[in-house]
Amino acid sequence: MSVTTKMVTQMLNDDNLQQQTKLEDYLAVAVEARPVSMLLVPADFPDAEGIKGRIDHGFRARYYHGRSHEGITAFLDTIRYGAMRAFMNPLKYKASLLREAFEDNVFSHSNYKSHRRWAKRLGLETYETQVRPSLDEMYLASDPGKIGEIAAFQQRREEIRREVVQQRRQQGDMQFVLLPEEQSSEYLSGLGNLLGYPQCCIDAYIDDVEGGIDSALRASNQLSELKDSQQEGENAPVEAYFASTFFPCTPACEQARTTGRQIASRLAEVDERLQDHANRAFRANMDFVRKYPQIRRQRREQVMSKYLGGMGDDRGISPDGG
Numbered sequence: 001m002s003v004t005t006k007m008v009t010q011m012l013n014d015d016n017l018q019q020q021t022k023l024e025d026y027l028a029v030a031v032e033a034r035p036v037s038m039l040l041v042p043a044d045f046p047d048a049e050g051i052k053g054r055i056d057h058g059f060r061a062r063y064y065h066g067r068s069h070e071g072i073t074a075f076l077d078t079i080r081y082g083a084m085r086a087f088m089n090p091l092k093y094k095a096s097l098l099r100e101a102f103e104d105n106v107f108s109h110s111n112y113k114s115h116r117r118w119a120k121r122l123g124l125e126t127y128e129t130q131v132r133p134s135l136d137e138m139y140l141a142s143d144p145g146k147i148g149e150i151a152a153f154q155q156r157r158e159e160i161r162r163e164v165v166q167q168r169r170q171q172g173d174m175q176f177v178l179l180p181e182e183q184s185s186e187y188l189s190g191l192g193n194l195l196g197y198p199q200c201c202i203d204a205y206i207d208d209v210e211g212g213i214d215s216a217l218r219a220s221n222q223l224s225e226l227k228d229s230q231q232e233g234e235n236a237p238v239e240a241y242f243a244s245t246f247f248p249c250t251p252a253c254e255q256a257r258t259t260g261r262q263i264a265s266r267l268a269e270v271d272e273r274l275q276d277h278a279n280r281a282f283r284a285n286m287d288f289v290r291k292y293p294q295i296r297r298q299r300r301e302q303v304m305s306k307y308l309g310g311m312g313d314d315r316g317i318s319p320d321g322g
């Protein structure tokens, strides 16, 4: 599938995709500079916050008021949800209401439709899988054979998930973990390989996990140790930050920088404007890593004020079923 100048122009002007998504997830895979990419639905969408709010609202309408529609059909909803509540395990019931609210608000959204449409136009194969009731992963690949590999990997992921939970139980650790597979080196190296990450960087990430270290914080500290002159301008190692979910083992990692340079030069061969766009996307990734401690602190404060401010508002559970 060839990527035409017209398609690039239309894509760059499409507000339904984040700029980084266009470059690192769609175009980099379409020009075969990356084997596979993965984005989070709806977390990586431009309207993620709006969509999350509507999912939350849809969930609460179902859970607290027993309906998802207004008017005459609301009566039918109360019967259906009443039956579900009576016969289902309470956690499964909540999860299925949340999934309904997710499907209602995501699949018809212009952001979602646009992501699907662009995969088709660029000749990319997709594989979408549910990780939580309100979160999907969407994988993109240009080689159809990769989709089989991704599907097999997802099956193995389920097994790994169970193995990790069992292991933790045997060690007496009963704490609930959202994504237990992310503690497994087999899972992390499988995912890293699929996404085209260098082996040295995958190994560094696994070392972090095994040592209980936050990789994003480690990566941020490595950047702050660079001199100012190395962080700005021409000499900054921006190309090592070729994907927003990727942390190089060091900012100077030659393998990561080569991957980033290859992506930028393949994109430039297709359309010379893309060289500049790619560099800007890499720079944004690098800036995000550098500012990570600050962003994390702000998020914590937001979560705390939401919690303290919401003490009187007994919502029972969080929308993610936690």
Ligand SMILES: [Zn+2]
Binding pocket: 198, 199, 200, 201, 202, 248, 249, 250, 253, 254, 255, 256
């Ligand atoms: Zn590396």
